[in-house]
Every structure is written in structure tokens, then in C-alpha cells.
Amino acid sequence: MAILVTGGAGYIGAHIVRAFDEAGLDSVVVDDLSSGHREFVPDDVPFIxxxxxxxxxxxxxxxxxxxxAVVHLAGFKYAGVSVERPLHTYQQNVQGTVSLLRAMAEHGIGTIVFSSSAAVYGTPDIALVTEDTPTAPESPYGESKLVGEWIIADQARATGLRHTSLRYFNVVGSGxxxxxxxSPHNLFPLVIRALSEGHRPKIFGADYPTPDGTCVRDYVHVAxxxxxHVVAAQKLLAGESLEPVYNLGSGDGVSVRQIMTAVARATGIDFEPQVVDRRPGDPARIVAxxxxxxxxxxxAMRHTLDEMVTSAWQAGRE
Structure with a gap:
């Protein structure tokens, strides 16, 4: 018996595959390598x-x-770019989820953990987001993730599918x-790439309604x-009931400018970031x-911000 990880050659998916291995669970990876890396998949893990x-x-x-069981991460994940490519986003994320559920039904696979996103909330007007906060996505990406949750819930009502959806926030670091x-769009790899090439990292917008003008996010370590994911899959397979959605958030917000300060501290590189225009689809603040x-x-948040930054810097320079 094995767990299928869609998108398992990607940054997050590959960490999940390693976590399953550490828990003594076999996995199979399916990935089209549009953003993943074949070398991220261990040689002893079947790859499709x-x-x-x-x-x-x-x-x-x-x-x-x-x-x-299935852990479903495969999809187009860039909120800002999804504004420019809505049809592609819906094709990959909505049609892809329907396709996967069809294949699961064909083979009698009745358990799924879905990779959702904090983007389903848009820009909430409260200090701390909970699972009961109204959803109001502001990008095709966020909308596609919310639709994915709906489709899975509908399939569960129709077939008894065991499921839960995990709403991610800003995933960083390396295990x-x-x-x-x-990613060509995520903050940490952009900063690491710029510093490695001797350039000034960019801040996309410094005129948000936040204390220092930069976006405030909820950063969590990928490990x-x-x-x-391991615990969610294990509990569903054991027949335990889970909530339909969970936020994987820290409860604390960190601004992009604060991240830049942490990067300078971890790397020993003194730099002044370059402020450029906002990216479309980026909310000002989201903390859960x-x-x-x-x-x-x-x-649990087992890693500090400095540990997140240091591990990302070390892995990004390998």
C-alpha cells in the first residue's frame, strides 16, 4: 500500500514525500515537472x-x-500570474482536481488530503484569520483553490470520500x-537569487496599509x-474524522521588510532592498x-524565523 503525492517533485511535495518515508510509509509521485525537479524524488520512490x-x-x-490515499498538491500556484493567466489556472487546478477524483473513483481510492491556500480568504479585515473567516479570494489562483475544496466536499457527500483541506500560508525554509x-515568484528564492548574484533584493510594494508599508505574511517552515500532511493522512486512513479545512498558520505576522532584516542577519550581507511596484493579487495582510x-x-511551529531564513539560504545555494 502506498500514498500518491501529486506534485511530489515540487518544493513542498518533495518534503512531504520525505516525511512519509520517515514515518515508514511508502509513496508514489506523479508530477509533470512544470515546476518540480526530478532529482527531488528519491530513487526508490516510483515516479510518474x-x-x-x-x-x-x-x-x-x-x-x-x-x-x-492521495495527497494532492499538483497545480498552478502563482497568485499574481494567475491574474494574467486565469484560464490556464482553472484548467490546471480545477480540471486537474476533477481528473484526479475521477481516477481515484475508478480505483476505489477513498482518502485525500488537499493542498489549499490562504489565498481563499483574500484580504480579511480581521487581525487573525480562523477557518470560520468568510472566504473572498482576490485572484484566479485563490478562487481555483476554493473551488477545489468545494469539488472534493461534493464528491465526499456523494461517495463517502474521506478528506480534509489544508490552507497554507507562506511556506519557507528547507528540511x-x-x-x-x-519559484520565480516567491519571496525567499527571489531574495536568495538576488544576493547570490550581487543584486539588491526587491520589495514589491511599500505603500500597503501595514505598519511599515510592506505586506505582512504568516511564514511557516516547510518541514x-x-x-x-503525514498526520492528516494517517488519521484519515485510520478512520478518524477530521474537519473539512485547517489553517496551517503561526498566528504571528512578519512583514516583508522584517524578512529582509532577518536575511541580512542570517547571511551577514548588509543590503538595502529595492522597492518596486506592487504585484497584482497580493493582499496587504494575512495571518492565521x-x-x-x-x-x-x-x-506546531517548530522553527524560528532565523532558522527558516538560514535553512533556505543554505539550501538555495547548493
């Missing part, structure tokens, strides 16, 4: 090079493995030096996030409570 929107081929591929965030996940999924 495939876009999950190709339902027939996905169904055929799953026939070769004894899959008991091992050979796994790094290579902590991966562990929550992780209390419900702590109660049910053993969720």
Missing part, C-alpha cells in the same frame, strides 16, 4: 511523469500501484539542503507543514490561527 489533467493516462498509471524553493490544526494534526 504526467499532468494530472490527462485522466485516462492517470487512471492507467494508477493501475500499476496499490494506492490507498534538507538538497530540497529548495525554486513543519510536511509533518501535518493554527489552533484547530494544533488540536487535531499535532501542528
Amino acid at each position: 511523469d504526467l499532468n494530472i489533467t490527462r485522466t485516462k493516462k492517470l487512471t492507467e498509471a494508477l493501475r500499476r500501484y496499490d494506492i490507498e 534538507t539542503p538538497d530540497l529548495y524553493d525554486s 513543519d507543514l510536511a509533518q501535518a 490561527s493554527g489552533e484547530r490544526a494544533a488540536r487535531d494534526l499535532q501542528w
